[in-house]
Amino acid sequence: MLFLQSPYSLLFCYIIHLYVILNIGDEYLLIKEGELTVRFENEEHELVSGDALHFSGNTSHSYINSSEEEASFFLLMHYPES
Numbered sequence: 001m002l003f004l005q006s007p008y009s010l011l012f013c014y015i016i017h018l019y020v021i022l023n024i025g026d027e028y029l030l031i032k033e034g035e036l037t038v039r040f041e042n043e044e045h046e047l048v049s050g051d052a053l054h055f056s057g058n059t060s061h062s063y064i065n066s067s068e069e070e071a072s073f074f075l076l077m078h079y080p081e082s
Contacts (some may be wrong), residue, residue, distance in 0.1 A: 025057040025079030034071030037064040 027037065030052045038045045038053060039062045045053060055061065057077060065071040 018075075025077065027055055027057045027078075028076040029053045029055075030074045032072045034065065034075060035067050036071045036073060037066060038062075039064060064082050 028035070029047070031047045031049050033049050035049075036047045038047060041060050047053060057079060
């Protein structure tokens with residue numbers, strides 16, 4: 001479970017995604033509490049507690065917690081071996 005409280009948390013997510021972004025796989029996101037914006041190349045999705053999202057992991061994306069409240073979510077990343 002990831003808790004987005006600071007820019008360092010977002011940096012950690014970004015570094016992990018740099019490692020896997022070139023692999024083809026799927027990501028599944030479920031918001032546990034709080035609010036989270038998921039940004040894709042030309043679109044944004046505002047998610048709240050209970051919302052879920054599935055997308056291709058090789059799509060450029062980022063997670064943003066623009067509220068003052070803590071956001072937590074479950075993230076399952078499935079990247080099959082070559």
